[in-house]
Amino acid sequence: MIECRNISKIYRNGDNETVALDGASFSVRDGEFLAIMGPSGSGKSTLMNVLGLLDSPSSGTYFLDGRDVSVLSEDELAEIRIRKIGFVFQSFNLLPRTSVMRNVMLPLIYEGVPHARRSELAEEALRAVEFPESRWNHLSNQLSGGQMQRVAIARALVNAPSLILADEPTGNLDTKTGELVMAAFRKLNLEKGHTVILITHEHDIARYADRIITVRDGRIVSDFPNRDVRSA
Amino acid sequence: MLFIDLIQETYIALTTNKVRSGLTMLGIVIGIASVIAMIAVGQGAQKSVEDRIQSIGSNLLMIRPGAARSPGQTVSQGQGSSTSLSLEDADAIGREIDGLSAVAPSVSGNYQVVADGSNTRTSVTGTLPAYAAVRNVSMDSGSFFTEAHDARRAKVAVIGPDVRDELFPDETDLTGKKIRINGIDFTVLGLTATKGGSGMDSSDDVVYVPLSTAMQYLTGSDSLSMISVTVSDQALMDQASADISSLLFERHGLSDSDTADFRVMNQSDIVETASSVTETFTLLLGAVAGISLVVGGIGIMNMMLTTVTERTREIGLRKAIGAKGRDIRKQFLVESVALTFLGGVVGIGVGWLTATLLTKFASVSTSVSTSSVVLSFGVSAGIGILFGYYPARRAARLNPIEALRYE
Numbered sequence: 001m002i003e004c005r006n007i008s009k010i011y012r013n014g015d016n017e018t019v020a021l022d023g024a025s026f027s028v029r030d031g032e033f034l035a036i037m038g039p040s041g042s043g044k045s046t047l048m049n050v051l052g053l054l055d056s057p058s059s060g061t062y063f064l065d066g067r068d069v070s071v072l073s074e075d076e077l078a079e080i081r082i083r084k085i086g087f088v089f090q091s092f093n094l095l096p097r098t099s100v101m102r103n104v105m106l107p108l109i110y111e112g113v114p115h116a117r118r119s120e121l122a123e124e125a126l127r128a129v130e131f132p133e134s135r136w137n138h139l140s141n142q143l144s145g146g147q148m149q150r151v152a153i154a155r156a157l158v159n160a161p162s163l164i165l166a167d168e169p170t171g172n173l174d175t176k177t178g179e180l181v182m183a184a185f186r187k188l189n190l191e192k193g194h195t196v197i198l199i200t201h202e203h204d205i206a207r208y209a210d211r212i213i214t215v216r217d218g219r220i221v222s223d224f225p226n227r228d229v230r231s232a
Numbered sequence: 233m234l235f236i237d238l239i240q241e242t243y244i245a246l247t248t249n250k251v252r253s254g255l256t257m258l259g260i261v262i263g264i265a266s267v268i269a270m271i272a273v274g275q276g277a278q279k280s281v282e283d284r285i286q287s288i289g290s291n292l293l294m295i296r297p298g299a300a301r302s303p304g305q306t307v308s309q310g311q312g313s314s315t316s317l318s319l320e321d322a323d324a325i326g327r328e329i330d331g332l333s334a335v336a337p338s339v340s341g342n343y344q345v346v347a348d349g350s351n352t353r354t355s356v357t358g359t360l361p362a363y364a365a366v367r368n369v370s371m372d373s374g375s376f377f378t379e380a381h382d383a384r385r386a387k388v389a390v391i392g393p394d395v396r397d398e399l400f401p402d403e404t405d406l407t408g409k410k411i412r413i414n415g416i417d418f419t420v421l422g423l424t425a426t427k428g429g430s431g432m433d434s435s436d437d438v439v440y441v442p443l444s445t446a447m448q449y450l451t452g453s454d455s456l457s458m459i460s461v462t463v464s465d466q467a468l469m470d471q472a473s474a475d476i477s478s479l480l481f482e483r484h485g486l487s488d489s490d491t492a493d494f495r496v497m498n499q500s501d502i503v504e505t506a507s508s509v510t511e512t513f514t515l516l517l518g519a520v521a522g523i524s525l526v527v528g529g530i531g532i533m534n535m536m537l538t539t540v541t542e543r544t545r546e547i548g549l550r551k552a553i554g555a556k557g558r559d560i561r562k563q564f565l566v567e568s569v570a571l572t573f574l575g576g577v578v579g580i581g582v583g584w585l586t587a588t589l590l591t592k593f594a595s596v597s598t599s600v601s602t603s604s605v606v607l608s609f610g611v612s613a614g615i616g617i618l619f620g621y622y623p624a625r626r627a628a629r630l631n632p633i634e635a636l637r638y639e
């Protein structure tokens with residue numbers, strides 16, 4: 001359960017003030033599949049960072065599962081991130097000079113999952129995004145943009161988090177692979193009831209979601225259910 | 233995070249930039265190696281000084297003529313220049329002092345010694361057979377002279393190995409050979425065993441003759457150069473020393489210590505003085521080497537700070553995924569400890585090798601002690617923690633979002 005009340009984020013650089021979020025309020029039920037759309041610079045990634053407990057809002061309150069997260073310590077936030085949240089970054093953020101396998105396993109390492117179980121889960125996640133098995137042991141900097149993106153998605157899915165936050169997960173993928181990734185998200189959403197929030201520019205992709213929120217200049221300008229949900 | 237993962241992460245991080253890790257480690261290797269080698273040299277010196285002093289004889293008191301020097305008084309009349317000690321003094325000591333196991337009076341001087349056309353100038357000691365026991369003189373071949381030799385002022389001599397090398401370099405059996413000391417013929421009775429030591433004080437570069445013979449033919453005087461005394465028990469050393477002093481005061485008709493015309497030297501005092509000097513020497517060497525260890529530690533800190541900066545994005549990512557501050561701190565701390573620990577192991581090996589080579593090729597006596605190895609281990613691991621802590625803490629405190637944006 002996500003509930004945002006009047007969330008603002010203002011970046012100050014000397015005299016320069018950028019209002020990235022301007023009083024956004026909305027809530028997301030468990031098991032919802034939500035798409036966030038909006039022009040570049042409208043504050044989508046900023047919102048995602050707040051939802052993912054990476055950044056704190058300048059004002060307003062964010063309740064995650066009924067708890068006000070502003071009172072939590074750094075360690076408690078890290079604990080929630082590792083157990084509950086799978087993050088797909090807009091810029092992939094893979095570990096450089098590290099194998100695909102190890103990249104995908106990274107959350108499992110910090111979660112303290114036993115070794116044997118790790119490779120099982122990592123292989124499962126890589127198969128779900130159809131990452132070619134021949135490249136599992138390649139280094140992350142030897143991959144194409146689309147391959148990197150799939151590794152980043154596999155990493156977000158690997159410990160089956162109950163909240164998946166994906167910032168333009170299909171931006172570098174061709175239509176077919178993009179649909180495949182969406183199918184994987186949809187499957188988690190339908191079969192396991194995990195909440196998925198994704199940012200996208202493409203209406204085609206947004207149509208997978210149950211609900212679409214549009215952001216402009218840090219404000220939510222529309223929020224309505226998607227009447228013709230595309231099935232995977 | 234499991235410990236094995238920590239080790240694996242460290243391995244990956246250190247092998248990613250092998251040259252840099254190697255060079256940083258080299259600083260620690262040099263530091264630890266020099267600490268080990270320097271302390272080995274210092275302790276070797278200490279040990280050889282102690283061994284030499286012990287080889288003079290155990291539980292030994294030496295009474296020499298000459299004014300006692302009070303502290304601060306720098307001018308002395310020259311050791312042994314006075315003629316205050318007599319054979320009667322030695323007899324009185326042997327008779328009246330309790331707890332002594334042997335008393336050996338001696339005279340000594342430097343004389344020209346000639347044999348078969350070779351000659352050398354060496355120290356000739358005239359003494360009694362007891363001297364051999366008191367001063368740990370053992371025989372290599374032949375025998376020491378006896379009381380009977382002394383009683384009849386026999387012109388017999390026992391020579392040290394250095395003198396043998398000078399006079400009879402090719403001979404094995406010396407018994408019966410003739411040598412001339414100060415123009416007088418002596419018959420060689422035997423050869424003493426090597427005791428080691430070098431320079432003026434060598435107990436190998438010496439000729440022993442009976443005391444009465446020496447007094448009659450060489451020194452031409454009744455005064456002694458020294459009385460060496462063995463005390464039967466270590467615990468009685470101080471008592472014996474005091475007793476001897478008061479006996480001699482009485483015999484010489486003296487009243488207070490300012491006018492004493494003899495000195496009683498306690499061997500354990502000499503050992504203590506000598507080892508305090510070598511201890512200071514060891515400490516000094518260790519301190520100099522310690523400085524290079526600190527420099528090595530600063531190298532570690534420098535590298536770790538660079539690494540943290542270089543890997544800012546990576547740290548941001550790890551934290552964003554859910555790594556706690558302490559996971560990151562541990563990772564960087566283990567990395568620096570691994571560097572210093574490996575450097576320490578290699579450094580101990582190199583230091584030990586250096587000490588061994590020094591002994592072998594430069595004949596510097598060395599002694600690598602377990603304590604210095606354990607100490608260096610501890611110090612190198614400690615340096616890893618000390619100099620790794622600040623960079624690790626810096627890494628752990630990075631804000632994930634800012635770190636991810638870092639270019």
Ligand SMILES: Nc1ncnc2c1ncn2[C@@H]1O[C@H](COP(=O)(O)OP(=O)(O)OP(=O)(O)O)[C@@H](O)[C@H]1O
Nearest residue numbers: 011018019020039040041042043044045046047090
């Ligand atoms: N660290 C920062 N410091 C200052 N301004 C920032 C910072 N991060 C974001 N901004 C500003 O906040 C605004 C929103 O940025 P954000 O990254 O959320 O946009 P976005 O909607 O994700 O855009 P895009 O679709 O291009 O990814 C932008 O105007 C950006 O310049």
Ligand SMILES: [Mg+2]
Nearest residue numbers: 044045090167
């Ligand atoms: Mg963005």
